Amino acid sequence: MHHVIIGAGPAGVTAAETLRREAPADNVTLICGEPGPPYSRMAIPYALAGKIGEDGTRLRQRDGHFESLGIAVRHDRVTAIDAAAHRLTLAEGGSLAYDRLLIATGSSPARPSIPGLDLPGVHACWTLEDMRKVTAQLRPGTRVLLLGAGFVSCIILQSLVQRGAVVTVSCGSSGRMVRSMMDETAGGLIMAWCRAKGVTVLTGGRPSAITSAASGLLTTLDSGLTAESDLIIVGTGVKTNTGFLAGSGIELDEGILVDGWLQSSLPDIYAAGDVAQGLNLCTGAREVHAIQPTAVEHGRVAALNMAGKPTPFGGSLSMNTLDTLGLISCSFGLWMGKEGGEQVRLLDAGRFRYLRLELFDGRLVGANTVGMTNEIGVIRGLIQTRIRLGGWLERLKRDPSRLAEAYVACAQGLAAE
Amino acid sequence: MPRVTLKLFALLGARLPPGSVANATEVVTAEGTCVADILSGFGLTDRECHLVLLNGNFVPVDERASTRVTEGDAVAVWPPIGGG
Amino acid sequence: MQRALLILPEKCTGCRQCEMACSFEKDRSFNPSKSRIRVFDIHSQARFIPYTCTQCSQAWCLHACPVDAIRVDLSLGTKVVHDSLCVGCKVCTIACPFGTINYNADSGKVAKCDLCGGDPACAKACPTGAITYVDAEQTGYGKMRHWAVKTDTQTAAQV
């Protein structure tokens, strides 16, 4: 049996390792679309900041890790899939047969349609190669404009500031920061914090054009506001890497639609990680959750199924954590609420602390936090295990910051009273 | 046959017969019985009986064998304790 | 045989000697806020609960780490944070459903219980026997293990 995995991110690597463990006799090939050993995009901001070297971004630190496991790593790109023939077409020429296939090709930056996006000095910061280009142009005092104030932009923001750049962030048409993971209050706190730390945050609409001027790149927003910079980093969202699947017959939506076993609509083809659109634990709908823990869990479960050990996927929990210049924020599950549920909020704007809990049917279903780090993981625990809060529900309504206490008490069977 | 009230407090309370109220039990003794006899009758050692009061008066360890009880006496005993 | 922390909340008085011992072991100072074991005071139920990583087999933190900074110590079964590799991304802190791996803003890294390399300071410091270090098989600290299992996504989905 030959298992082929396309993509060497966390989902692909976890799947390869799981297959090796669960199906020791099978062949495993990991197709890596970028040069060098598999690395983690999550780590790029830290490399950009100079906190770690490029080696520090590797998903597996030991040299020869994959070889020692008998996982064949192949640097190439897949251009097409013939599902009927169980065969892949490769960019470098030739083809590869598989018995079971895992697509874990992840996602890549979406390029907005803005005139001037091709100008020199305009970059994404998604791959190691992108990072090298950005780093080459970065000096203390370099003026950097971040287009987009989503998670990816915000996580790079800190690195740029740490490198001494003078940073401006354009929030686009929403005028909000990290709006896909934080509510308006939390996003507002993050914005105020960034401003207080010397970052310019533009809320004057969507960029309409980028032009080259003598003193740098000039970005015009649709409100007419302009911003000048030496460097522009585009971080306006990501799209799943499914282009090579055109004509394969695979069912696509935002990503590759997968069933409860992470199998696609085609036989013997599975998908995992950012590219997969799988079950969301909280909503019961199929969604793309482009986060590391989901990628790993997808990879593990898909591999088990590929290895012939039927394992249902329980659903992923959308969650994220962000550090913007020392202000730590997190989001979990249905932080935006659920119809018929209840909301509890605590806000201390002066101290940049915020906590929002979403409760439904006596359980926690989502949360936004700003400035809270202790035992933060219990929020996942509470949501995922669907713990009935019992008497703790009322206590949490009075003081939602007692989450960890509630979790531990419930875990010890002290929930009833 | 003098009847004496024996009170065992704190951890020593566990040595009282079941159903004892207010940490006390009545002991019917022979004439000439000493405090030490009563204590040993309940299997209590000198070491456990840190504080022994006969009608509220302290009975030092070396006087327990010579201190006789009479009708209506109360012997109250504590292990080492502290408070404040 | 692997050993584990056996925690008996009913014996805990909430004195925090464990927290001090833990922070002293790691930092040579007494600093409960930096302890990897925390005592919860469930005041409304008159119960103190020492709480730390159970070294769960799911190893959520380890799998969530994007840079291979959390690894299993095979001799002890502990999941150990390697400070030289940790970038402080905090993904493990949201991934661990027990909340027992925490970010330390002073060091810029995460910290969790590593059983002090096989001689846990908290157990030695506990005056009441609420925390002991025993053979894993006899722990009956099944409660936490049971909890770990419950937190598995698959199980959760079927509940």
Add this chain to the structure above:
Amino acid sequence: MSWTGKFLRIDLSAGTVKTEALNRDWARQYLGQRGLATKYFTEEVDPKVEPLAPENKMIFTTGPLTGTAASTGGRYSVVTKGPLTGCIACSNSGGFFGNELKNAGWDMIIVEGRSPKPVYLSIENETVEIRDASAYWGKTVWETENGLKADHQDPLLRVASIGAAGEKGVLYACIVNDLHRAAGRSGVGAVMGSKNLKAVAVRGTRGVRVKDPDRFMAVATEQKKVLADNAVTGQGLPKFGTQVLMNVINELGALPTRNFREVQFEGAHKISAEAMHEPRPTDGKPNLATNGACFGCTIACGRISRMDPGHFSITSRPQYSEPSGGVEYEAAWAMGSDCGVDDLEACTFANFMCNEHGIDPISFGSTLAAAMELYETGVLTKEMTGGVELKFGSAEALVKMAELTGRGEGFGLELGQGSRRFCAKYGHPELSMTVKSQEFPAYDPRGIQGMGLTYATSNRGACHLRSYTVASEVLGIPFKTDPLSTDGKAALVKAFQDATAAFDASGICIFTTFAWSLENLAPQLDAACEGEWTPEVLLEVGERIWTLERQFNLAAGMTAKDDTLPKRLLKDAAKTGPAKGLTSGLDKMLPEYYQLRGWTPDGVPTPETLSRLAL
């Protein structure tokens, strides 16, 4: 090290926060907490100051062992001039607040002036702010503590606060931290209220360091073992708490009953430690839910009680059936035996009230006992008490008055002036069982003679925690003395006073002394702190502290005439028990005490004594 070396100076009038370096010379002379803060206080404050005036200061202070792994090393004290007594006041508390303050990097907080509006002090390590507390003014301690934790979104915030009692000038208002730990005596809460300071909220994450970490851990571990192996600190106190004394002191005939009219209480057993363990007939559960420790304490004598949900005091208020701080011996005595009340649940509820509203249960109970005597003798009438029949033994009266006094309402506010002022107001000052206007604790000086001298000479008014000679006279620690005899008691009291002062200056709980002496304390301090700390040095520090407190009180206007006891104890003999026929032999002990202290017959330290102590 071990001292953080810096402290905060908060001027509430000006709204300023300053950081100052600790005076290291003073630290070597006075160690910390009770000692060092008293040095600062007496250097800075006019002894004649009106306690509730802005010119009075208050110092929240830790000891060098506060926040370390030394057993019980979690204490802090509040030093000020007490409004109840007019003497130096030093109230010591456990819980978790002391450690938090030290961990935030501060040895002390000196609070000065008076804020124009209600404020609280917020300390998060180096970030110190005076913040608006108008939303909390009038709120209870429990509401304030829980509210601030929620406001700060930090369950680990530690809060020391006052209730309405402190705001309204109840003269024995205390400062409560961690819901039911209190700097309890002498009215330090009223001083806080007079400054419009509702609370101090602290979060500390800086860590406490000691001089020689390895040696410190070794000796601290060794000394914890001493506590564990000792039957009192290892078994008795954890299981029964201080309440174990109720039956002992009653058997001894030294349990003041019904305002010291009697020395034995027929209902003692019903409110004793043993009773707290017995399942209630009503709900089958015992009053005691568990024992709980203060920070770092390996003894864990604290009582956590759960009330009978059917008890009359809480039937309409189910929130009080959640567990909270249960009665300690002094509280159970003051509100039980001294008021003739044998209802454990009522005492527990009254204790909850004391904690929730921030009043000292000893002074409250004693004052109520005096009021009950005035009621029974017809001086007080139902019309004057707001319709409550203040009869000895009335659990209803106890419950009602505890809440009224805590809230500083109605007749409760009168009771809140303390027994001396209260009895004087109604023309019977002789019924006030106080020394220097502070109410007695739970040991009758007729049956435990050393305690008479202890009360009479205590620098903060009647108090058992200044020299607990009960340990020797009753419990045989460190050696047994005869409670009915005055022989040798002057020396005993002096030795206890000095050693206790040293313990109080260290950050350690006095309850360790059931197993520890200065020999056990010294090596821990020596490993933790700069300087050389021996038992001899500590004893001298203790004597120096004691004498400095005395000096302050003399300068404040106290004289030897104030070193006395109420007439009832000096003239009316005990009617039952071993002390039957005895009065307090204070007159036999006091001159000897002065002499041993190196004081004149008028109780004034001689120049030689002052010079010997470098004062």
